[in-house]
Amino acid sequence: MIKIWKAAILLFLAVPISAVAQDRFSSKLTTSTGQTLIIAEGDFEARSIGSFSVRLYEAAAAPDETTFFITGLIRARDGFVEKTLLADINGDQEQEVIIVVRSVGTGSYQSAHAFAIVNDTLVFLSSVEGLASDADPVAVLREATSNQE
Template sequence: MTIKSWMGAGLLLLTTSAYAADSDRFVSKLALPTGQTVVVAEGDFEARSIGSFSVRLYEAAAAPDETTFFSAGLIRPRDGVVEKVMLADIDGDKRQEVVVLVRSAGSGSYLSAHAFTPAKSKLVYRGAVMGLAANADPIKALRRLGKKR
């Protein structure tokens, strides 16, 4: 094997290793009652403890095409790691919002919750509550935020 071949193989190995190290990143796909699909993912190549997350909305489609027809997306900052994605009615309108929970990496394990309303072909950022106690109810906190508006 020539030096050039060894260098090429080494570069391929380095690229593969960098990609493999990124596999512990949070990514989740969630089916909405409307048939649409939401994908939430931490930002590529960012530190696990701080960075961004994306929320992407896809048109209704049967598997395996549920992420084929992109409709809208938003990117938000995060201070911590995305822990969970859930649906909850935070404003009492009988429609589910997408709620992204982020847990801080510091000693307090503080919680933040970010809410998004999926519409026909768009996502609306509803707001966030930050610095919640580690054992707080983030849905209750988001509902209080909605009442202040």
């Protein structure tokens, strides 16, 4: 009887953990040089606030595209990661990594975070906060980056 209770408790505890893991945002992007980027919300964090990571891996063919880790960064987020993309925001003819975060409160405001890959190193470039729900985050990042120069 005790074994049945232990099994039931373990099953009960395992269900919420696996459900939480399924709700996490994660995305895989491939750069023009063949490197792989993984963007993911922090494990065991609330969807509405927490962190996200950006990890860079050496260029490799599947299934090894995430075998050889190079570097990574972690940033705070106020909302959930909605999407990721690659876009040239600073006119250097290289694509930067863009992470768009949407707030969960009234207004569904956006924030956007831009990272560059420089000599196999991730470099945080810029972020913009409080964007309207229908704003183009890439255009706003371009403008913010050009104003920094």
